[in-house]
Amino acid sequence: MKKTYSEENYLKAIYHLGKAKHKVSPKAIADALENNPASVIDMLKKLQEKELITYDKTKGAFLSHTGEIAALDIIRKHRLWEVFLVDKLNYGWDEVHDIAEQLEHIHDDQLAKKLDDFLGNPAFDPHGDPIPGSNGKMPVYANILLSDIAVNQVCKVGSVRDTSPAFLKYLKQLDLGLGAKIKVLEKQEFDNSMVITINGGQQKTVSNKMTDHILVIQE
């Protein structure tokens, strides 16, 4: 089931528009691809025929599972090539998009993986956009401090801001590693200390000094 250059661009546009949670209408796609709504309708029919999308007059276009896998694969290649162009060929980050727009359509079974490895498995492209993994999963920035999570919210540990033995030893003692799920139960107004559970275990009280050194991803 090889896809044409054009089909791939449509799948990518539908993916991006869908994420932006607008209704993915022919008009919206036409605007994104800078072409004509009539052309879009033609292509939507073809993509539906190939079971890459569903299209419904009222709900708009949605990627099927196969369609989403294809879209993520193209986005992955696009962003990996952008990293290559900036990191290896010394292009400016503002010069690479149009070239990646071409390179993303190069087709070879091993290419994305080999390129990924060569680049050191980057998680983000030069514009800060996440690079989907070969499994299609997007990496997420851990950019919120645990101390900023509100009561009753759940979050996941992404990275830590302190690598001192004392800190790491403390984390080990708490059984708190990367990826651990934390629920905030109470927050003390006086000193910002928190009562949390880690991976659904016992309740623990942790200081603000501690929660200021943990970056999390909100659910």
Next chain:
Amino acid sequence: MKKTYSEENYLKAIYHLGKAKHKVSPKAIADALENNPASVIDMLKKLQEKELITYDKTKGAFLSHTGEIAALDIIRKHRLWEVFLVDKLNYGWDEVHDIAEQLEHIHDDQLAKKLDDFLGNPAFDPHGDPIPGSNGKMPVYANILLSDIAVNQVCKVGSVRDTSPAFLKYLKQLDLGLGAKIKVLEKQEFDNSMVITINGGQQKTVSNKMTDHILVIQE
């Protein structure tokens, strides 16, 4: 004057067939591109229209100056990408042609030069084929020993097989550097010593031991 993917493939095929000095007939092109002679005729007309080739029923197709520049540019990109795939992404030399066939059509003003620099300005691709420079000139292997050049032949020094101080000092004394033009005037049957001129200078007699350590490019 941007060229389509297909036009570029035709120009490349015409270039290669022309070098192989067959008559570049519609049939020959059709065989090379694995398509139909009727399709070839159509494209030849279009390429002639664009002044990229001349086509004459009896003599066949020839690239114009512009056409040859375009063909060499594609071949350059093809071979540079092959080097990239093998040297950087660890593909086998037998796996890269089809991918390069796609990559050669990526269009960007700076790309070939940046890729060339990144790869260390390679002179040959993984299959040993020469990579045209940005000026369109092909590098040539220095693969003949000076000792094998016949009397009255002219050749150019490409590389040396000995880097000992004594040898290099001797070369300096003779004023014989890379690129020097050598003409063989006499060859002694007894010990294979030669009388030569270097860059049209004085006649010098050199031993077979010396001429066995100099690789040249025949004119």
Next chain:
DNA sequence: AAATAAAATTAGTCATAACTAATAATTATG
């Protein structure tokens, strides 16, 4: 609700680059 604007859809056209089938020209062979 009626009028108006916007969006979706259809029908028909065009360019590109293939193809097949038929015909013309060339080249090779008995």
Next chain:
DNA sequence: CATAATTATTAGTTATGACTAATTTTATTT
């Protein structure tokens, strides 16, 4: 040289993916 085989060329067809213009449907105003 005549016949056969090969090439070249033309004419007509197809698929893809775009377009414009006209029409229908949907959404927004008054």
